[in-house]
Amino acid sequence: xxxxxxxxxxxxxxxxxxxxxxxxxxxxxxxxxxxxxxxxxxxxxxxxxxxxxxxxxxxxxxxxxxxxxxxxxxxxxxxxxxxxxxxxxxxxxxxxxxxxxxxxxxxxxxxxxxxxxxxxxxxxxxxxxxxxxxxxxxxxxxxxxxxxxxxx
Amino acid sequence: xxxxxxxxxxxxxxxxxxxxxxxxxxxxxxxxxxxxxxxxxxxxxxxxxxxxxxxxxxxxxxxxxxxxxxxxxxxxxxxxxxxxxxxxxxxxxxxxxxxxxxxxxxxxxxxxxxxxxxxxxxxxxxxxxxxxxxxxxxxxxxxxxxxxxxxxxxxxxxxxxxxxxxxxxxxxxxxxxxxxxxxxxxxxxxxxxxxxxxxxxxxxxxxxxxxxxxxxxxxxxxxxxxxxxxxxxxxxxxxxxxxxxxxxxxxxxxxxxxxxxxxxxxxxxxxxxxxxxxxxxxxxxxxxxxxxxxxxxxxxxxxxxxxxxxxxxxxxxxxxxxxxxxxxxxxxxxxxxxxxxxxxxxxxxxxxxxxxxxxxxxxxxxxxxxxxxxxxxxxxxxxxxxxxxxxxxxxxxx
Numbered sequence: 001x002x003x004x005x006x007x008x009x010x011x012x013x014x015x016x017x018x019x020x021x022x023x024x025x026x027x028x029x030x031x032x033x034x035x036x037x038x039x040x041x042x043x044x045x046x047x048x049x050x051x052x053x054x055x056x057x058x059x060x061x062x063x064x065x066x067x068x069x070x071x072x073x074x075x076x077x078x079x080x081x082x083x084x085x086x087x088x089x090x091x092x093x094x095x096x097x098x099x100x101x102x103x104x105x106x107x108x109x110x111x112x113x114x115x116x117x118x119x120x121x122x123x124x125x126x127x128x129x130x131x132x133x134x135x136x137x138x139x140x141x142x143x144x145x146x147x148x149x150x151x152x
Numbered sequence: 153x154x155x156x157x158x159x160x161x162x163x164x165x166x167x168x169x170x171x172x173x174x175x176x177x178x179x180x181x182x183x184x185x186x187x188x189x190x191x192x193x194x195x196x197x198x199x200x201x202x203x204x205x206x207x208x209x210x211x212x213x214x215x216x217x218x219x220x221x222x223x224x225x226x227x228x229x230x231x232x233x234x235x236x237x238x239x240x241x242x243x244x245x246x247x248x249x250x251x252x253x254x255x256x257x258x259x260x261x262x263x264x265x266x267x268x269x270x271x272x273x274x275x276x277x278x279x280x281x282x283x284x285x286x287x288x289x290x291x292x293x294x295x296x297x298x299x300x301x302x303x304x305x306x307x308x309x310x311x312x313x314x315x316x317x318x319x320x321x322x323x324x325x326x327x328x329x330x331x332x333x334x335x336x337x338x339x340x341x342x343x344x345x346x347x348x349x350x351x352x353x354x355x356x357x358x359x360x361x362x363x364x365x366x367x368x369x370x371x372x373x374x375x376x377x378x379x380x381x382x383x384x385x386x387x388x389x390x391x392x393x394x395x396x397x398x399x400x401x402x403x404x405x406x407x408x409x410x411x412x413x414x415x416x417x418x419x420x421x422x423x424x425x426x427x428x429x430x431x432x433x434x435x436x437x438x439x440x441x442x443x444x445x446x447x448x449x450x451x452x453x454x455x456x457x458x459x460x461x462x463x464x465x466x467x468x469x470x471x472x473x474x475x476x477x478x479x480x481x482x483x484x485x486x487x488x489x490x491x492x493x494x495x496x497x498x499x500x501x502x503x504x505x506x507x508x509x510x511x512x513x514x515x516x517x518x519x520x521x522x523x524x525x526x527x528x529x530x531x532x533x534x535x536x537x538x539x540x541x542x543x544x545x546x547x548x549x550x
Contacts, residue, residue, distance in 0.1 A: 016185050033429050062477050071480030072460045076430050079457050088436040089448055091487070092456060096173050098332075098482035098539075116178055116334040125178065127335040136307060140333055142173035 007087035010122040010147040017115040019085050023077055024108045025069050030054065033073045056105075069103040074139045078128050081111040082143050086124075089148045097128070097141030108133045122147050157348050158341045158371050160196040162226070162235060162273065162300060162328025167208060168200030170507075170518075171332055171482070176210055178334040180217035186338055192371035193338045195220025197354065199235050199273075199328075201509070202227055202249040222351050225249070226273055228510050229256040231285040235300060235328070238268030238355035252510050260295040269358050271326060272299040274306050276314035276383070279514045281306075283313045286321075293321055298358060302365035302380065304329035304339035312383035326358075327365030338368045402506060406468040410502040413523070416462035418495045423454045426461060454491040456534060459499075459525055467501030467521060474517045474542050481518060481539040489533045496528045504537065517542045 030053055051058040056066045075097050082092055103109070110131045117125035123144055130139040163179065164172040176198070183193045195214075198205060198221065210221040224237045230253045236243065243266040247254055263270035272282040282299055285291045301314035302325065318325045327340035345362040348354050357363060367378050420440075427438050432455060435442040443452040491497065504520045518539050525534045 015181070016189070035429075071483070072457075075483055076457045076460065079455070080430055080432055083432070083434050083455065088434050088442070088446075092485075094484070094486050095456075096482070096484040098171055098173075099480055114335045116174075117181055119181070125334070127173075127333045129333075134307070140173070140336075142333055 007089050008085060008147055010118070010124065010149045013115055013118045013124050013147065015115055015118055019081070019113045021081050021084065021111045022109065023111060024106055025073065025077070025103070027054065027067065027105045030067070030069055030073065030105060033076070034070065064102055065104060067105045069105065069107075071099045074099065074103050074130060077109070077111060078130060078139060078141060081113055081128065082126065082145060085113055086145050086147060091146045092143060093123070093146055094144040095141065096143070097139055099139055101136055101138040103130060103132070103138045107138075116142075122149050155347070156192075157194045157344045157346065158192050158366070159194055159220070159222075159344065159348060159354070160329050160331065160338050160340070161224070161237070161271075161326050161342050162199050162303065162330045162340075163196045163337055164200055164226075164330070164332045165198055168198065168203040168205050169332065170201065172200075174331060174334040174337065176221065177213055179331070179337045180213050180219045180221075182334045182337050183219050184217055186368065190372045191338065191368050193219075193341065193368070194348070195222060196331075196337060197222040197224045197237065197328075199224040199226040202252075204239050204244060204249070206244075220349055222348075222354055224351075227254060227259065228252040228280070229254045229259050231256040231272070231291055232275070232277070232280040232282055233273040233510070234259055235271040235273045236263050236268055237271070237358060238263070238266075238351050240266040240268060242266045243268060252508060252515065257292070257295055264295070267355065269298070269355050270296075271358070272296055273328075274303040274310070274314075274330060275299040275301055275317060276303070276310035276312065277306055278310075280510050281310070281314065283317045286317060293323070296323065298324045298326060300328050300365075301325035302327035302340045302367070304331065304336055306330075308381045309383055312381035315380055316383050324361055324363070325365050326363065327367070341366050341368060341371065343371075401471075401473040403469070403471040404506075406470040407503045407506065409468045410500050410524070411467055413467045413499050413501045414462055414464040415499065416459065416497045418454050418458065418491055418493055418497060420452065420493045422461065423452065423458060423493060426455065426458050430455075430457070449490050449492070452493060454493070454495075456485060456487050456491070458491065459485075459497070459534060459536065462497065462499055464499050464501070464523070467523075468503050470503055470506055470519060472506065472517055472519065472542060478540055478542045481541040483539075484537040485534060486536075487534045489527070489531050491527070491533050495533075497525050497533060498527075500524045500526065514543065 053070050059067045112129045114127045126143045128141045129137045165176050204225045214221045246262050260270045275282040326342040329336050329339040331337040343366045344357045346357045501523045504522045508517045520539050522537045526532050
């Protein structure tokens with residue numbers, strides 16, 4: 001939960017600082033996300049290939065263990081980790097993610113962030129990852145965020 | 153007791169690998185931070201994918217951070233990926249590095265003949281590691297002396313398979329993080345009994361056989377050496393199907409042509425709906441009073457992720473005829489200006505590039521599309537680059 005007062009300032013950020021949240025995207029949440037975005041529901045039409053996001057049988061026919069979370073939802077989860085961490089006055093300048101393995105429905109995910117550079121005020125470089133309970137990192141990425149300083 | 157040196161022998165950077173997010177200077181800073189926490193890392197080897205950084209000069213960074221930066225190469229062969237150290241011009245002249253199925257015996261022999269050394273990369277991974285090719289095709293190991301068995305990007309099961317192969321066939325093993333992002337560097341290392349300060353030193357040290365894979369935790373003074381994995385007692389990880397290998401046909405004229413692919417009307421309601429779906433609680437996006445009185449933009453703005461809700465046409469089609477499954481491999485988002493309620497965002501897409509590579513799931517074709525998002529005033533508010541992968545799959549049995 002981001003409160004208006006929970007602002008992070010560049011002055012307080014340290015190299016190596018870690019932060020995390022957890023999330024286990026359920027089938028219901030995936031359907032809700034798909035309904036809110038471009039994939040389905042808005043005009044009654046479904047995008048091609050969308051069934052692997054909602055239907056385990058279809059996912060297995062495509063070589064996947066069970067239904068998968070869409071990449072855009074995985075990206076949205078990691079983006080929320082960043083916006084939660086940086087607070088309302090921070091700004092994401094760049095976010096670069098790569099999807100290395102499927103995120104499956106009900107995976108117990110750790111959303112991980114780590115400060116890799118904070119020496120060029122007021123920009124902070126972050127490494128980001130989703131880690132599942134099997135120790136795999138299906139999403140990895142980086143972000144550059146701009147934070148306010150206490151003097152501004 | 154010799155003085156050891158510790159190197160990460162498998163690192164990718166933004167200078168030479170399309171899928172890397174770590175910069176060379178970022179890696180140096182990270183090593184500095186690791187050292188401050190008591191870990192021992194002397195340097196690393198840049199092993200870019202199919203790309204040898206012939207003209208790169210890292211001497212200033214090396215001196216500034218007291219980090220030895222060496223250069224190698226990761227190429228793709230018919231038995232998986234191979235790391236090459238001590239790369240010479242003569243070696244590079246013998247191969248087309250963009251080829252994803254180089255003959256492995258030629259690669260290992262050429263490395264040796266030209267003063268370098270080749271190592272089987274992430275040997276335990278499906279398709280792109282050596283183990284599967286030994287198990288399934290019984291390929292000859294006559295020219296292979298070293299494999300990367302401790303790989304930071306592989307699962308314990310995959311690394312265990314690699315150590316089992318090394319034990320069964322008397323192969324030496326190294327460790328490398330396979331870092332694509334800064335914080336991964338040093339996760340797995342190779343401990344040498346000699347000091348290594350140049351590419352030539354590295355080749356000599358590898359040829360000596362006096363080295364072993366370690367985890368970064370093992371480098372702390374007084375640390376108890378961690379147990380290296382065996383596949384015998386580790387469950388396999390997520391299966392991702394098996395691939396075939398049809399020839400690839402495509403229309404290259406589609407590359408670089410930018411077209412309008414759709415628009416997104418941003419409203420207070422659409423922002424609220426998006427935030428509700430993502431459980432977004434940042435007041436900049438959901439609290440009108442706070443955003444007007446305390447926020448930096450004089451009112452609510454949209455989370456940049458709202459661009460994902462635009463229903464866009466796919467844009468120029470390179471008409472690639474390969475595979476039967478397509479999925480999202482990565483997204484790079486750059487933000488330039490805030491997106492506000494009332495904005496109409498137009499999207500313009502072009503196919504930036506098409507290339508192929510091999511991964512855990514076999515042969516893949518990547519299509520990179522760049523989309524520029526512009527508001528009603530003609531101001532670019534953001535840009536994305538989306539990588540789409542095409543591959544062939546085989547269904548899993550019930």
